[in-house]
Amino acid sequence: MRAIESFEVPAPPKVNYINAQYGLKSWLLTKDHKRIALLYLGSITFFFFIGGLYAMMIRLELLTPQGDLLQSTTYNKVFTQHGIIMVFFFLIPSIPATLGNFLIPMMIGAKDLAFPRINLLSWYIYLLGGVVTIYALLAGGVDTGWTFYTPFSTTFSNSYVVATGLGIFINGFSSILTGLNFIVTIHTMRAPGMTWFRMPLFCWSLYATSLVMVLGTPVIAITILLLAFERVSRVGIFDPGLGGDPVLFQHLFWFYSHPAVYIMVLPSMGVISELVANFSRKNIFGYSFVAFSSLAIAVFGFLVWGHHLFVTPQSIYAGMIFSFLSFAVAIPSAIKVFNWTATLYKSSISYDTPMLYALGFIGLFTIGGMTGLFLASLAVDVHLSDTYFVVAHFHYIMVGGALMGYLGGLHYWWPKISGRMYPEGWGRFSALVIFVGFNLTFLPQFVAGYLGMPRRYHAYPPEFQVFNVLSTAGASILGFGMLIPAIYFVWSMRYGKHADANPWHLPGLEWRTPSPPPTENFEVTPIVTWDAYEFAPREETEVVGKFRPELERT
């Protein structure tokens, strides 16, 4: 019963979740988690391109040392809005709201999430937050940096702080409701036989992500509200004139925003676990270690926020505690990297597009994580804080890590989502272009930052120009590379090769439904008797090696 070939591949039904009902109303009022996932996919892609336009403006301005393309106040608005859109409207919802929404019920054998209407509500809240934020951007924008540090944001900034804050506040509820839904679903709706330790690791990492969403997002909500009240009433708790402490804002802000980066990267790690196991046809090495490390990252991630405050009047003793904890939080991530590498060892790797993204992730996330250790060292951080080193560090994690996981997952599950295959040749090509472009963009920024180039400046000393030119060139390649999947995904929906239920021949529960699946996912509720990555046993091969000659057989 374990060999893949004995799995019954269901015949493709005529009615799937896409063509079950026609009409705009059936999509806008859907309760089907798969349709909601597609609604999110469209909106998130839209915001991604807006954030990308801002990125393009930044890189164009930074081609030359003088601040000649944009005025300084405009440049402030551009990098602020790039950050806000990318963080809150793309990265945080990306994998949970698209892939998570689509796959979690299928991976645990359920018909839908626990609260389908709340799921739809969370999308509408996301849109509302987006509309309010876009209004703020069009009305004049905000120039405080996505971090909204006080007292500039409360007292001195002449931009649309309250409106943008309101947009982010509203968007936070979308995040909370998604996380709530996932937690309750995973606890209460697993199919018979689907124990916690038979769940795919993607579910584990989304569960950990949901914990972070639920525990952290309310704090940013109250922080933004306090910020808005202070700005409106012109007196408040971050105001030094009253004896208030601006650093309190930073404590409250980063209490969420640091775990937020784990919201962004944990789901991606879950995708990578899936890709690494499935595209090397081998059970993941150390399943329970990977599962528990997701939870550990979620918990430890809440203990380290003070490392963003090393160069503030925060006490040096608190700084030492936070520095130590920041080193500790790297450990679970490292455990994952070790386990993925061990999974790859002596496995049969197939270099399909999703696997290329997974391999890229492992390397780039490692670089990003290691450079984070530089920043976690108190003394080094004094030198590197607010330089391009920090910018490069978090882009390695966010783009080289989270985005790669997102793209890899999209490619991997695309046949299930759309019933079509994307063009494999173009997939591999664009993965390589993205990889090259990404490294060319951000590797020079490490050097520039280390040599002292500050971040958030639109004019810089001429000795940094060479790094900026390389970076902008890389950004153009990266941008081009990302356009290609956008085009071929849309193309494949009409002209792509039809995919059957299990195009990759894998044991996961989601591959036992037709592609695309029917609305209720499973004809009958499955009873699960197998582990998450049970592949057919490989044929015994001869063990030959330089260091074990006694095992050589004739």
Add this chain to the structure above:
Amino acid sequence: MSEHIVPVRVYIAVFLVLLAGTALTVAAAFYDFPWQLNTIVALTIATAKATFVVLYFMHVRYSVRLVWVIVASALFWMAIMFALTFSDYRTRKWDGRLGMIYSPGCSVVSRTSIMRRQDGQFKRIVASDVLIGASQKGQAPLISL
């Protein structure tokens, strides 16, 4: 249904306990305890009242272990936020550095002091003080060097 139905007398008892707790906390507020005990007494009574509400009115006493874990983790996370934030504020004075929050209005953000030879001896002299604050609310801060 496997739902547990709490008897009415339990609800009435808890209600009376809560009212008694309220009366107690108001009375204790007027009594001058030594040291910080006033706060501790007030918070203890409040925690006890909250515990009764959680256990009996919210049925946690009769709920599955998962609900207990959820309640405990919420309190734990609040504790993290408080503990680590106060690890900053409580230790700011330890090393002689001046923090932001010693007095209302102007306060010193950072001070640079240098050793200078004066009258044949090295003396520590303040080279610069960066102040932040506002003489009146809503105005730009005064920064003096």
Add this chain to the structure above:
Amino acid sequence: MTTDATTAPEVHAHRALQHHFENMEQQREAGTLGMWVFLVTEIMFFGGMFLAYTLYRSLFPASFASASNHLDITLGTLNTGVLIFSSFTMAMAVYFTQIGKHRPQLLCLTITLLLGLTFLGVKAVEYYDKYEDHLIPGRLIPGNPFNPAVQEEGQKPDPHKLHLLQGATVPQVEMFYWIYFAMTGMHALHMIIGAGLLTFLLIFSLKRRFDPEYHSPVEVIGLYWHFVDIVWIFLFPLLYLLGRHFEHG
């Protein structure tokens, strides 16, 4: 490999069973768990404000005590009693729904709602008093900036005037009131939402939507209501009872 795991076909599904749940028990468990997870988010939400309060109280003890003493302890205690009573009637409403007694359930829900509205009314009175004494912080009310009258030494004690303890300053008192309005305002907002939810419950109860088999909304909104009560149980001593022991000292 995959076999039918659904219940026997003769079992009649409750009219309120949603299509994606196997049975009412699973649905009820999911609903309760969902509300608990939401309450966790609320705890963290209020937690941020409690943090700010704790910080500034530890820094400005005299000012906070002075400002706290200016709050009306009678109204505060009354409100605490009202809210505790409403928590009791809410629990009783759930009880009566569980055993299927319709009239007592309606009565308890109505009393809970009325008590909640009473709380909000008393709060409004308190807020109005603050408005009259010019204690609304900053320029929140444009024509009425923060400008309390301070009790001078040797003057006749005036309840509208602020009595400053040793070491208290007016800007720090303003900080207290900023936090007071933020916290009680946020609490009142949650009460208003709760009152709205109770109204829904009443309407649905009148239509006999709930029975011993299906009364998740009553239970779950009850959890929310109790939570709002718990927030007040902490707010009351922290805001109203801070410095009463200084009054005689």
